[in-house]
Amino acid sequence: MAEENASRQYVTEEQLVYARWLDVGMKMGFVLLLLTFIVYLFGLAPAHVPVQELPNYWTLPVKEYLEVADVHTGWSWLSLIGKGDYMNFLGIAFLSAVTIACYMRLVPILFRNKDKVYGVIAVVEILILVLAASGVLVVGH
Amino acid sequence: MLRFRLPPSVLIPLFLLLAGILIAGDGVAAEEVAAATAPPVDQGWVMPWWGWPLVLFVVTFLLGIVAVLGGVGGGVLFVPIVGGFFPFHLDFVRGAGLMVALAGALAAGPGLLNSGMASLRLALPLAVIASASAIVGAMVGLALPANVVQTALGATILGIVVLMWLAKKSEYPDVPKACALSTALRINGIYHDAAANKEIDWKVHRTPLGLGMFTLIGLMAGMFGLGAGWANVPVLNLLMGAPLKVSVSTSKFMLSIVDTSAAWVYLNQGAVLAMITVPSIIGIMLGSLVGVRLLKKTKASMVRKIVIGMLLLAGSRALLKGLGIWS
Numbered sequence: 397m398a399e400e401n402a403s404r405q406y407v408t409e410e411q412l413v414y415a416r417w418l419d420v421g422m423k424m425g426f427v428l429l430l431l432t433f434i435v436y437l438f439g440l441a442p443a444h445v446p447v448q449e450l451p452n453y454w455t456l457p458v459k460e461y462l463e464v465a466d467v468h469t470g471w472s473w474l475s476l477i478g479k480g481d482y483m484n485f486l487g488i489a490f491l492s493a494v495t496i497a498c499y500m501r502l503v504p505i506l507f508r509n510k511d512k513v514y515g516v517i518a519v520v521e522i523l524i525l526v527l528a529a530s531g532v533l534v535v536g537h
Numbered sequence: 538m539l540r541f542r543l544p545p546s547v548l549i550p551l552f553l554l555l556a557g558i559l560i561a562g563d564g565v566a567a568e569e570v571a572a573a574t575a576p577p578v579d580q581g582w583v584m585p586w587w588g589w590p591l592v593l594f595v596v597t598f599l600l601g602i603v604a605v606l607g608g609v610g611g612g613v614l615f616v617p618i619v620g621g622f623f624p625f626h627l628d629f630v631r632g633a634g635l636m637v638a639l640a641g642a643l644a645a646g647p648g649l650l651n652s653g654m655a656s657l658r659l660a661l662p663l664a665v666i667a668s669a670s671a672i673v674g675a676m677v678g679l680a681l682p683a684n685v686v687q688t689a690l691g692a693t694i695l696g697i698v699v700l701m702w703l704a705k706k707s708e709y710p711d712v713p714k715a716c717a718l719s720t721a722l723r724i725n726g727i728y729h730d731a732a733a734n735k736e737i738d739w740k741v742h743r744t745p746l747g748l749g750m751f752t753l754i755g756l757m758a759g760m761f762g763l764g765a766g767w768a769n770v771p772v773l774n775l776l777m778g779a780p781l782k783v784s785v786s787t788s789k790f791m792l793s794i795v796d797t798s799a800a801w802v803y804l805n806q807g808a809v810l811a812m813i814t815v816p817s818i819i820g821i822m823l824g825s826l827v828g829v830r831l832l833k834k835t836k837a838s839m840v841r842k843i844v845i846g847m848l849l850l851a852g853s854r855a856l857l858k859g860l861g862i863w864s
Contacts, residue, residue: 404653406727411657417651418793422643432814450585450812451624457683458808460627470805484811488636488804494643495797513722514661521665521794528672528801535679535806 410505414498421494429487444479462532472533496525543608555645589623594816597637601824607844608785609701610792611821612638614766616853617694621858625813627683627690631762632803634816635675635796638764639816640794653728654786659741659779660721664791666748667755667765668798674759675802684859690761691856697767698848701841704771712778715740717778728783734760741777750776759799764792791792 435441444465445465452499453461462469478483500523506515527533568712586621596613616634649655678686686839715725725740741747751774758765773779779787803809804849 404651406729407651407653409745411650411653411752415647416658418643418649418650422647425642425643429815429818433819436811436815437766445590447812448566450586451584451589451617454625454629454813457626458806459681461626461628462807466805469807473804473807476848481741481811484815485804485809488800488814491636491798492797492804495794504684512562512660516798517661521661521668524665524669525736525794525798525801528798529805531805533672533802533805535676535802537818 410502410511413505414502417498418494420489421497422491425487425491425494429484432483432487436484439480441478441483443481445478445481455526460514469534480528496522496529499525510536553772562733589625590816593619593623593735593775593813594820595617595781597817597829598824601821601826602823602828602831603840603844603847605825605828606749606832606842609643609844610638610766610789611766611825612762612792612796613767614851615696615817615821615856616762617690617848619817619852620690621854623841625810627687628679628808629810629813631686632800633676633810633817634762635758635800636762636805636809636814637817637821638758638762638766638792639796639800641764642789642796643797644822646790648794649786652786653726654782654789656697656726656779656783656787658722658724658726659783659787660794662724662744663747663751664794666708667751667758667791667795670752670755671759671795671799674756674761674800675799676759677756678685678760678770679802679806679808683794684861686760686859687855688859691852691854691859693757693763694762694848694852694855697854698845701845702770702850704775706770706781707774708781709737709739710774710778710780712740712742714742716742716744718744724785726845728780730782737780739778739783741773741779743777747777755795758795759802760794762799762803764796794834827831 436443439447444467453465456464461467467473473482473485477486483503502513503518503522506512507517542748546837569798596618597611600618604614612634616638619625619633621631624775625633646655650657719725719741721864722744724744727736727737727738729735730737750768754765754768754772757763766785766788770781770784771793772779773784773788854863
């Protein structure tokens, strides 16, 4: 703790802001993940794939799983959000989006501090993560 | 004798998970199945549906303890062990592995950044390269046949075993002169080292080579669903010359960026199953909490040998499974 406090004086403004956003986002994501999993586990919402049948599905390659479970790629899981199993994707997607939000908060600070190179790096990172999140990247066998 | 008490924050989710799995059992009402035809039932399957998730939770809880004590990320143990010894397809195991590594990095990130041990300036340029290549790795991994990925995973894990066995660490590497790129990017910092009771002023060199290495690291992280801390730390510490504490902390924080890109690919391709992913995340995180409590009471070198032994077994299993020798 003493080490942390002593080192904190050297931490940049943008790093502290990033840490604060990451902390809040991470906690919200974990709460969401836990709550939706409880809903799923206790059968409070019907599951798209009944839990008793899961052992028949989790052995399949993802492409076959998508076919037999009638699930589509990309953001189509949003249409199944009322189902217990896909409700969990809210927490998972939230956790996967936290870093993007942190970077978005970082960009104006970097440009305000005239740290243009890092500002551009942050923008490029956002574009990469948004591209990954967009679902436009298709994997074909 | 080791004695410790688990806090309510650990016990409550643990209880809920176990209770939920046991209560749900066969009592879940008939649910809507979107599929017109379910796949044929595997004749070899005898365990009730909740058996494997329960075993998975227990195993990931133990992995969480061992990972902390052994100083490795959860992902590097999770993927080969769960992929090798559980019935889940490797696609879902890798998806869960990435989420496990991501969750651990997100949880650790704020503390590491606030303390100044992790460096945003060091992480950002490297992460942009690694996260882009992680997307490529994830897409390649999902496109390749499972046995090819399994074989490559086994070979990689065995390579990690060699790396862990042979690689040295340097507390304060000697960096005579910062390279031109790191000077231009102002990749340097200061932190207070309590053990040495002094301020450590650090800089890095060989940044272009480091960027090249992170391209490969990102590729493997995405392809195999591994956290890649095992590779980040040697590159940051031994190659680029960042102090060990800065390397370990920045590596852990970087996983929250790099694994995010690959995790989105797996999520959008449907390679994430909640019943595999969520118990794994909860198990690893609860195990990590216990591991931290045990850290002061265990002999690090012994645990490290156990971790290397586990990786050797899991890597051999993955390799032999991929080659069709040990199915």
